[in-house]
Amino acid sequence: MTDLLQPRAIGQGLVRRDGEAKVRGTATYAYETPVDHPAYAHPVQAAIARGRVTRIDTSAAEALDGVLAVLTHENAERLASTEDRELAVLQSPEVAFRGQLVGVVLAETSELARQGADLVRVSFAEEEHDSELTVDHPALYKPDKVNPSFETDTAEGDVAAAMATAHATVEQTYSTAMVHNNPLEPHASTALWEPGAQVPLTLWDSTQGVHPDRAAVCEVFGLDEEQVRVICPYVGGGFGSKGTPHANVMLVVLAARALPGRPVKLALTRQQMFFLAGYRTPTIQRMQVAADRTGRLQAIAIDVVEQTSRIKEFAEQTGTPTRMMYAAPNRRTTHRLAPLDVPVPSWFRAPGECPGMFGPEVALDELAEALGLDPVELRIRNDPEVDPETGKPWSSRHLVECLREGAERFGWADRPPARHRDGDWFVGTGVASSVYPTMRQATSDALVRFEEGRYVVEIGAADLGTGAWTVLPQIAADALDVPVDDVEVRIGDTRLPQASVAGGSSGTNTWGSAITVAAREFRGKFGAEPRDGDEVTGSVDQAAKDTEHAAYAFGAQFAEVRVHADTGELRVPRLYGVFAAGRIINPRTARSQFIGGMTMGLSMALHENSVWDPRIGQVANHDLAEYHITVNADVGDVQAYWLDEHDPYVNAMGSKGIGEIGITGTAAAVVNAVHRATGIRVRDLPVTLDKVLGGLP
Amino acid sequence: MDAEISLTVDGVPRRLTVDTRTTLLDLLRERLGNTSPKKGCDHGQCGACTVLLDGERALSCLALAVAHDGAEVTTADGLATEGELHPVQQAFLDRDAFQCGYCTPGQICSAVGLLREVDRGWPSHASADLTADPQLTAAEVAERMSGNLCRCAAYAHIVPAVQQAGGVQP
Numbered sequence: 001m002t003d004l005l006q007p008r009a010i011g012q013g014l015v016r017r018d019g020e021a022k023v024r025g026t027a028t029y030a031y032e033t034p035v036d037h038p039a040y041a042h043p044v045q046a047a048i049a050r051g052r053v054t055r056i057d058t059s060a061a062e063a064l065d066g067v068l069a070v071l072t073h074e075n076a077e078r079l080a081s082t083e084d085r086e087l088a089v090l091q092s093p094e095v096a097f098r099g100q101l102v103g104v105v106l107a108e109t110s111e112l113a114r115q116g117a118d119l120v121r122v123s124f125a126e127e128e129h130d131s132e133l134t135v136d137h138p139a140l141y142k143p144d145k146v147n148p149s150f151e152t153d154t155a156e157g158d159v160a161a162a163m164a165t166a167h168a169t170v171e172q173t174y175s176t177a178m179v180h181n182n183p184l185e186p187h188a189s190t191a192l193w194e195p196g197a198q199v200p201l202t203l204w205d206s207t208q209g210v211h212p213d214r215a216a217v218c219e220v221f222g223l224d225e226e227q228v229r230v231i232c233p234y235v236g237g238g239f240g241s242k243g244t245p246h247a248n249v250m251l252v253v254l255a256a257r258a259l260p261g262r263p264v265k266l267a268l269t270r271q272q273m274f275f276l277a278g279y280r281t282p283t284i285q286r287m288q289v290a291a292d293r294t295g296r297l298q299a300i301a302i303d304v305v306e307q308t309s310r311i312k313e314f315a316e317q318t319g320t321p322t323r324m325m326y327a328a329p330n331r332r333t334t335h336r337l338a339p340l341d342v343p344v345p346s347w348f349r350a351p352g353e354c355p356g357m358f359g360p361e362v363a364l365d366e367l368a369e370a371l372g373l374d375p376v377e378l379r380i381r382n383d384p385e386v387d388p389e390t391g392k393p394w395s396s397r398h399l400v401e402c403l404r405e406g407a408e409r410f411g412w413a414d415r416p417p418a419r420h421r422d423g424d425w426f427v428g429t430g431v432a433s434s435v436y437p438t439m440r441q442a443t444s445d446a447l448v449r450f451e452e453g454r455y456v457v458e459i460g461a462a463d464l465g466t467g468a469w470t471v472l473p474q475i476a477a478d479a480l481d482v483p484v485d486d487v488e489v490r491i492g493d494t495r496l497p498q499a500s501v502a503g504g505s506s507g508t509n510t511w512g513s514a515i516t517v518a519a520r521e522f523r524g525k526f527g528a529e530p531r532d533g534d535e536v537t538g539s540v541d542q543a544a545k546d547t548e549h550a551a552y553a554f555g556a557q558f559a560e561v562r563v564h565a566d567t568g569e570l571r572v573p574r575l576y577g578v579f580a581a582g583r584i585i586n587p588r589t590a591r592s593q594f595i596g597g598m599t600m601g602l603s604m605a606l607h608e609n610s611v612w613d614p615r616i617g618q619v620a621n622h623d624l625a626e627y628h629i630t631v632n633a634d635v636g637d638v639q640a641y642w643l644d645e646h647d648p649y650v651n652a653m654g655s656k657g658i659g660e661i662g663i664t665g666t667a668a669a670v671v672n673a674v675h676r677a678t679g680i681r682v683r684d685l686p687v688t689l690d691k692v693l694g695g696l697p
Numbered sequence: 698m699d700a701e702i703s704l705t706v707d708g709v710p711r712r713l714t715v716d717t718r719t720t721l722l723d724l725l726r727e728r729l730g731n732t733s734p735k736k737g738c739d740h741g742q743c744g745a746c747t748v749l750l751d752g753e754r755a756l757s758c759l760a761l762a763v764a765h766d767g768a769e770v771t772t773a774d775g776l777a778t779e780g781e782l783h784p785v786q787q788a789f790l791d792r793d794a795f796q797c798g799y800c801t802p803g804q805i806c807s808a809v810g811l812l813r814e815v816d817r818g819w820p821s822h823a824s825a826d827l828t829a830d831p832q833l834t835a836a837e838v839a840e841r842m843s844g845n846l847c848r849c850a851a852y853a854h855i856v857p858a859v860q861q862a863g864g865v866q867p
Binding site: 019028239597598 | 719734737743791793797799847852855
């Protein structure tokens with residue numbers, strides 16, 4: 001049990017503190033840092049999917065007036081560590097995937113850098129490549145762990161026996177598409193290397209965590225942490241793709257070190273991001289579910305096949321939500337990876353849970369149909385008392401309440417019959433559950449100082465648009481028992497106390513915990529009337545971490561879909577989500593996170609698909625004209641609600657993290673609604689017109 | 698090749714020598730230090746670079762600076778005056794119509810342009826009657842704002858923000 005903060009500032013829908021700077025456009029993102037006389041970098045990429053560079057002719061580029069340097073594997077400095085082969089830029093002639101970095105041109109202007117990059121002539125010895133994921137790929141292997149450290153496979157009971165004898169079963173294969181994070185701000189940096197300075201490297205980087213970013217740079221370049229300062233006050237979206245640095249960060253540092261004293265700016269183009277900035281692996285999910293006559297699950301199993309790159313393993317934990325979502329005596333989860341000649345897959349909002357709540361939540365809908373049972377009711381009947389995987393009690397689990405409240409708000413009971421037609425449109429409704437684990441990182445520090453009548457809180461946290469600039473002062477105010485206007489919070493700089501990454505919906509939980517500890521220690525040491533300059537640094541208290549309970553946020557999503565009878569056009573006029581995610585620190589910013597996640601889930605359901613061309617080994621639609629994300633006109637009535645959930649086990653705020661749960665389950669709700677409207681069950685995402693057109697009633 | 702041009706940016710007249718390949722967006726961001734318009738795609742596919750060019754919304758990444766000699770450019774930063782936000786900016790704050798903020802200046806310039814277009818009676822794909830005065834319905838706003846991508850997906854808040862700024866109860 002944690003001593004929960006008394007909410008005063010917490011729970012207030014305060015306007016974003018960084019809001020005015022953002023609506024004016026004066027908030028400076030990494031590339032925009034005002035520096036004197038910057039040089040501009042433009043990458044050169046490999047034009048083959050596998051093989052080696054045989055020759056690089058940089059003479060034409062170097063002859064261009066205004067080009068300052070051309071770096072390739074032939075002249076770039078040797079890195080201290082090349083263990084992470086994604087980050088070992090310009091170290092060897094080997095090419096492991098199309099689009100890999102093979103050079104960089106530095107010039108006086110961005111136009112000249114780009115022109116120079118075009119002038120670099122690269123010859124390759126091409127080898128046969130294999131970049132196509134198939135369910136029976138001959139090289140499939142079992143990774144040691146799946147992200148970040150979960151068991152690869154789990155098994156209990158006998159799924160096959162249950163499938164053979166159960167009253168109703170579903171056995172189907174579902175798949176999710178390769179998708180790219182595509183934050184609107186590209187991966188971008190400004191780097192300055194000043195060899196004689198006390199802190200030689202200053203890196204303004206677009207990152208989800210300045211301290212983890214610095215650690216990665218130090219590892220690759222063999223620098224001490226005192227030699228590197230990373231600054232990032234604003235992030236133009238990350239969605240996981242800025243959670244760990246990609247090759248572009250090492251490239252800009254390499255470039256800056258080749259040009260001492262001169263700031264270097266590098267922003268990946270949108271097209272380059274499809275090769276270099278991470279993505280979510282496509283997933284193939286073979287599901288088996290079995291139930292008795294009353295709808296009680298007798299078996300649930302998921303066998304996942306996904307891809308990874310040959311040079312660096314990334315094992316998306318797609319099977320993990322099946323382990324805890326519903327109880328069944330017979331259970332199995334497995335993960336197998338195909339190592340391919342592809343760009344390195346990486347974090348994408350709700351890794352594991354997002355793809356892993358697609359197959360199972362559609363399979364449940366199919367099971368409900370087979371049983372003749374309402375899909376809301378089926379989920380309620382299978383709500384487990386304790387975590388089926390660990391046997392631990394839940395810290396709090398209000399999925400049933402979310403389903404019931406959602407059904408009420410959505411008007412589920414009065415939903416139109418299957419294949420209902422309204423003029424030219426078929427109309428259907430669907431439901432699915434959402435889940436995301438409640439995480440808190442092991443370490444983060446916060447400093448509290450009394451300064452000229454105000455409280456200053458310092459922590460190297462990141463605000464990706466999530467609201468950290470605004471919600472951390474709310475937490476600090478309640479922890480110090482002062483008005484929120486008396487608190488100033490400083491984030492986004494490695495000069496501030498070290499903070500964990502903004503990932504896994506753990507930012508507020510972790511940083512808020514550190515701030516609470518610091519505030520309590522501050523009050524304990526200096527009382528209610530501190531003197532100017534009094535300060536305390538506090539750390540996340542690992543000893544106070546609850547390990548007796550299984551902690552997750554839950555939710556229920558309801559979608560209304562309309563499918564045009566003649567064209568197959570798909571519309572989603574209504575999308576409602578109800579969440580039980582602990583205490584909500586700021587309802588204004590929280591609502592934006594929930595609806596943002598849900599809308600990204602809608603985007604996954606209907607639009608997003610990095611179309612892979614296995615002949616050449618690249619994404620064919622590698623820009624925002626061809627890679628479709630949901631736009632304004634695709635969105636109808638999107639509503640997020642939440643329960644007033646009290647959880648004394650998770651942390652002092654009682655918060656569970658809300659950045660990711662909104663994207664989980666959404667695509668299944670949409671697919672289930674499409675089925676209700678048309679009778680067509682689309683099992684591979686996204687649901688495009690061609691997948692429904694032939695089967696319309 | 699270089700060329701000399703004159704521009705007025707957020708009310709300030711400028712005389713500049715530009716590389717003829719330089720886009721208006723790069724001129725603003727890299728030469729003038731005005732980073733209010735953002736670069737999201739550089740191909741006119743995302744709308745983050747939207748500015749008002751002689752009063753109309755325009756994608757500054759698709760505009761070559763040399764082709765706009767004498768133009769008046771207004772960025773989102775230039776919409777705010779004397780420390781007071783433009784009504785569209787205030788509405789975006791009121792409705793929390795953004796998260797990361799990167800697409801926001803473009804959304805705001807686009808919304809300002811949109812409101813003028815509606816005032817002048819310009820129809821859209823969402824207008825049922827092409828000859829009637831368009832109304833600021835949610836469908837009209839969503840359609841007209843669809844050239845501005847928001848990856849944080851604040852769309853459901855952007856629409857009422859634009860309606861509010863246009864004097865319509867969302």
